[in-house]
Amino acid sequence: MELLFPNSANSCPLTTLGFLERAASAYTDCPSIVYNNTTYTWSETHRRCLRLASSLSSVGIERGHVVSVVAPNVPSMYELQFGVPMSGAILNNINTRLDAHTLSVHLQHSEAKLVFVDHLSSSLVLEALSLFPRNMKTPHLVLIDDDDDVTPKSPTLDDFIDTYEGFVEEGDSKFKWVRPKSEWDPMVLNYTSGTTSAPKGVVLSHRGIYMITVNSLIDWAVPHLPVHLWALPIFHANGWSYTWGMAAVGGTNICLRKFDASIIYDLIKKHDVTHMCGAPVVLNMISNSPHFKPLKNPVQIRTAGAPPPAPVLARTESLGFVVSHGYGLTETAGIVVSCASKPEWSKLGDSERARLKARQGVKTTGLTEVDVVDRETGKSVNRDGSSQGEVVLRGASVFLGYFKDQEETSKCIVGGDYDRNGWFYTGDVGVMHPDGYIEIKDRSKDVIISGGENISSTEVESVLYSHPAVNEVAVVARPDKFWGETPCAFVSLKSELTRKPTEKEIIEFCRARLPRYMVPRMVVFTEELPKTSTGKIQKFLLREIAKSVR
Template structure:
């Protein structure tokens, strides 16, 4: 192989295509904030540019501690577009575990949601003496939604997310992988069976996993996807990149709440969503439970939901699929295929 006939596989190019093919279509919707694919493309390039200006180099780790807000989605592209390795961290960890992960990954910079700022600062305080700390950038989506200045203290942070982004170049030439085997993401297992284990996935693996997920779930062009699955959980099973590939609309959700889910499903005519069995149980027992005016594809994973829950939620208009995956595999690896009978 040579550059003339072998381009490294990477999902990052999906964003370039989305900006061209679906430029005027909505990419992200969150509260009263919405972006088109052209705007998302520009914002990701700006952030990637800013990261390189901050001294982030190819192969260095950049971490994110945040829920499913627009900036979290953008960073799935922006961080690897700068040449860095993306490290999404579970927001539910305690400070001790978080400190271990930040030290083990040798993270150079951490994006921190304002609700997790005290947790991350405590984790940093547990670093050994004379150990260099990663730089911190504060994510405050409430500031973006309201259009007002943030009230959060920035004394421990370089700047807010939007401030860093504004300094970037929207025409930045993003850093392409030298090889499709170059690492793109670094994930950690939840530590349920032992100490958390680091899992490095290459551009090639993420590309394969994304395409597998789209084909296996028969995802059409321009779906409306509700983010009930945490993106920090195995990179949202690769669907941040998958939604760019098909020009979908990402409906962001900070917190899983049954009434909010039903409201967003109806308001935005959601077509696809993920949900652990506990989410299905929550929806089936919600006081807001009612028959939907359109079908919604919902993919669940882990242990199969109880039969009464499946029967109840399918009666409401949810079409349930089931699969299983691991952090080590980057998402779903086996699934139950629907058959026409």
């Protein structure tokens, strides 16, 4: 046995790009993409991605260059997830809701050589480029147009080197795509959503993307030929890896430019959708929508991104959705902890079952280890469901590091940096339950410390979500001279109410369900809560508002 070693036949770099070749052979004429009046098959998608990669190479894009994309979930956005890395370039998806300044900072920091721009984002991108320093070269632009009847009309081509379709048509369908030299080669550059601090550039390898993709398919038990509705922005961690995953199983990708509950409902019925993903805010929107009626056929829906309130989970499941809840970060490329449902939970009442399913869960098969530890000592906290610590992870899909920021990388990769026994410290506060399931209680910066007591803002929010008048809620710390901090609740109410509750009534509602120290001292009513493009509530903005509220 000691004479056996890795060899060239068994050491080929892992990459998800080969999934597309397989899809073209195994699911040749099966639909790959459906959008308005456009339908492609897997053989067509394969050829289009090869042509796209070919055109990128012809304009000077080389191995290691960064190519950015600013687009919603239209067919080109899906194709770019394959086409860009097939040219050897590093794919950088950028959310479409950034302001021009932040977008400019991202493009400058990434040193993007080329940017694919959706026509509705063209003015934003051009403004962002105008903010570049005079001595810095701006990237080339390619314009994405589509068959959707949207306004404003497409811009002129003066600022673009080509249109997306022109780019595809000019490419060679027999192009030999650029395979990674090593599976550790960077494949994706994603910027964090910036809910608690300045966005950072997360670099993910071909190996990491491959492992999270296979892991995500197994963990969600995705069958062959599913129909997947893209309610989750692809620019959010590459759609939790299901962009590549759908090719592996020959899925039909139902593309969606804009999220709207009524549109979602119509598309589910029209295309017999079987699977979709979305942040908890999506679940809340669906479960509160008057357009949604109980579904004839169950739809698997996977949620992650923030701890989902148990009342929202219960309402969503009552409509016929089968909710699968997980936990991951931009730095892990997708979901690495999931709430595996136990058979005995089906015998429980709705509220108790929803409470258990709201926990983040256990490690997925592709993650090596997960723990909750004391940050100072590094020791595991008690498995009692109440002792809090920081969630730490290690496994194949953990990122390579932050682009151009070794200092921040070393702060969260602890244990000798890239030591085999190291951990990724997530910054999320959680507990470990006796059954081994973890539960996120807060971001470390979102914990409220009142009179020496740690208050989980998500626990208070879960109670508020059970109020029949509440649409959305966020609880943050408000400075207090005596207690240090006290909870402040920002609440948006349902629009169809005939009578709106008062601040006093909301506080009394909480007082009947929470320990006194956890009850919000102030309730601020607002029409809409500030969010990132992926639906995460920007609590750092609310904390600033809370400081000035009287």
